[in-house]
Structures are given as structure tokens and as C-alpha cells.
Amino acid sequence: MSRIYPSVLHLQVHLPYQQTVSFSRDANLENVINNDKNERTMLTEYFKMNETDVDARNYLYREFLHYYIWNKTNKKWTKRHHGNMIGRMYMVNPNEGEKYYLRLLLNYVKGATSFTNLKNVGNYVCTTFRESALMCGIIEVENPYHNAMREAAFFKMPHALRQLFAIILVFGEPGNVRTLWNDNFIAMSKDFAKKGITSEQLLINSVLLQIKIILEQHHRKLSEYDLPRLDLSVNQIQENLPKLLTEELNILVNDDDLRKIELLNENQRKIFDEIMDHVEKNQNMRVRDNQDDFRNFLLRIRNGTEPVIEDDMIRISDSIVIPWKNEESLQSLINYVYLVLPGQELNTSYFADRAILTTKNDYVDQVNHIILNQMPADPKF
Numbered sequence: 001m002s003r004i005y006p007s008v009l010h011l012q013v014h015l016p017y018q019q020t021v022s023f024s025r026d027a028n029l030e031n032v033i034n035n036d037k038n039e040r041t042m043l044t045e046y047f048k049m050n051e052t053d054v055d056a057r058n059y060l061y062r063e064f065l066h067y068y069i070w071n072k073t074n075k076k077w078t079k080r081h082h083g084n085m086i087g088r089m090y091m092v093n094p095n096e097g098e099k100y101y102l103r104l105l106l107n108y109v110k111g112a113t114s115f116t117n118l119k120n121v122g123n124y125v126c127t128t129f130r131e132s133a134l135m136c137g138i139i140e141v142e143n144p145y146h147n148a149m150r151e152a153a154f155f156k157m158p159h160a161l162r163q164l165f166a167i168i169l170v171f172g173e174p175g176n177v178r179t180l181w182n183d184n185f186i187a188m189s190k191d192f193a194k195k196g197i198t199s200e201q202l203l204i205n206s207v208l209l210q211i212k213i214i215l216e217q218h219h220r221k222l223s224e225y226d227l228p229r230l231d232l233s234v235n236q237i238q239e240n241l242p243k244l245l246t247e248e249l250n251i252l253v254n255d256d257d258l259r260k261i262e263l264l265n266e267n268q269r270k271i272f273d274e275i276m277d278h279v280e281k282n283q284n285m286r287v288r289d290n291q292d293d294f295r296n297f298l299l300r301i302r303n304g305t306e307p308v309i310e311d312d313m314i315r316i317s318d319s320i321v322i323p324w325k326n327e328e329s330l331q332s333l334i335n336y337v338y339l340v341l342p343g344q345e346l347n348t349s350y351f352a353d354r355a356i357l358t359t360k361n362d363y364v365d366q367v368n369h370i371i372l373n374q375m376p377a378d379p380k381f
Helices: 029-034 042-052 061-067 098-106 129-135 144-152 158-171 177-188 190-194 200-217 243-249 255-263 266-281 289-303 328-338 348-352 361-373
Strands: 007-011 068-071 076-079 085-089
Touching: 007 061, 042 061, 042 076, 061 068, 061 085, 098 129, 098 144, 144 158, 144 177, 158 177, 158 190, 158 200, 177 190, 177 200, 190 200, 328 361
Parallel strands: 007 085
Antiparallel strands: 068 076
16 A cells, blocks of 8 residues: 655546547436536646636646646646646557647647647648647657657656557557667666666567567567567577566576575574475465466566556556555555454464565554554563
């Protein structure tokens, strides 16, 4: 359980009259169509604010949440007087055409008052967003895909960059594929490099194998593109292993680190042997038979093949989530993990079988404080 500060809110990006409209299954469609709120979106109201508020024209769409608050109920922007929030536009793939160029313009043009206004370059009104982006000098004629990869590299994880690269190959016409590869190879391979892979060919293989999986889902092959050669002789022993084990085997262990095992004292060695015994028994990531779906979910995340929602966020099943509502949600999590705390203070195995992992030490202290307050005042361990 974790909270993010400042909060991040995604900003809608859509072409004229192509916004998403949500309504209940039993809603009257005529009422839905005639409801003027459904015509208002973050983007259309951003245009309106630029028309009426001179200050608003000083900010890009993605900067707007620093200075204005979005009222989801009334679908209106109002000036922010306290707090902070980060705005991030939804990612748009280059193969989406005009929507991609609209997003590109919103990243560079301040004070736009309408979709048509974004097409104005001087006294000339462009016919498309792409033409406007070209005339503004935002893109070069042949480089929309290079721009997409360059922008994504600022906030996307390497596995998401590989997915974007593969999508560009499948649906776009990137021209010089090898240049696109050379410009983005380091960014696409950072996660493999951090795992200790130092061989350049192994890094190339690791990236290409991930791209190959995505291409094959669209009935395409690596050989169709000007990409480096996939040299499986470098890791041919590993190619038939599950991806999870392949990644683990690619981690290089220093000989000096291995020799330090002999320096462990008696108690340390006992603990080490017990841990290794458990690792050997569970090395194939065995999960109980009735949890096959969850096991596959974890493996897809580990392999980078689980679909992501916009900025690399993964949708977690409601069955394993305790939603954050208020501070009582943390108590709900503790109740779920530890069930009944009173009476267990002397039962060391009870605590050894349970744990709550957090992202920060502050959260560790908070959880410990709550748990200790629910135990006897003077527990004797």
C-alpha cells in the first residue's frame, strides 16, 4: 500500500468529437447524447480557459495542473490556490496518425483556444495537425518515430520502450530502422544491463528476443527489418529455458562473492543453508495449483509481456487489492495479513509466516507502530 505525492493525473488527448463518454448500461441514450457535460473534457475546457483567462495562456497543457484544478463532477478548470499535482498526457502511438500529431502540438504550443487554433501557423491555417507540426518545426518530415521514442525514453521503462519500438515496426514506416535501433538501443537495454549482463551481444539478444515476441504476435519476423543479427550461439544453452530462469541465469556472480560463503560464522552459515534449501525447493516458482492464474500473472510481469495501462501501470485484479480510502485501509491490510494479533506475541512462527512489504522506511515504522499498539503492553519474547 502506497501513496504518491504529488499526485499524478492523466490528461485526456482526443481528436474533435472523439472523446470517450462513460454511461451506465441502463442509461437513456438520448439523455446521454443531449447532456452537455459529455461534450466537455479536460482538453476542450483547457481551450476554453485559454479563451477567457489570460494567465492560462502561459502554460502548456501538461503544465496546467500545477496552476489549475480539474473538477471532475462539473467538468471545469478552476485556479489552484494550494497543493500541487502533476499532469501527464496519455501516450499516443505514432500509428494513430492525427491524434499523435495533436499530442505533439500540445506538448509545444501554449495558449491554444481550439483544435482549429492549433492548426494556425502565422496567417496560414493548416489542413491537418501533422502539417501544423511540420510548419512549426516540431518534427522533421521523416522523424515522427524518432521523436516518439525520444520522448518515451524520458519516463517509460525499458520493456515499454521495446514494446513501442515493436509497434512502430509493425504499424509504422520508420524508414531507417537501423538508425532508430542505434539511437534507442541503450535505453531499451538498461534493465538487462542492470542485471549484470555486460556482453554487448547478450544485451542485443535480450532486447531482440523481447521484440521478436511482440512481432510474432502480429505475424511479423525480425528478419523483415534492418536490425542486428540475433546470435543465439551466445546463449543457445539458455534459449529453451523459461524466460524467468533465463533472466536469472544472465545475472553474473563474482567469484569473490562466492568465496565469501566460507567466511560465514556458524549461525550465519546455518541461516544461509536453510535459505538455499528453500530456494532449491522452490526454484521453479511453484505456486499452489489453485493459483495458476496468479502465477501466470506474475510470470507475465516478470517477462514484460503483461499489458500496461498508459504510463507503464499494470492493472491488478480486485481480488488481491485493498483499495486506499483513508488511514483505516492500512488497518484493513494488517487485519488481512495478521488476522488476530492478540495472543500471538509468543508465537514466533506466526510472524515468520507473514510479512508486509513497503516501499519506504517511513511506512515500515507506521505499520510496526500500529501492530505493536495492538499487542500486550509488556510482551515477553
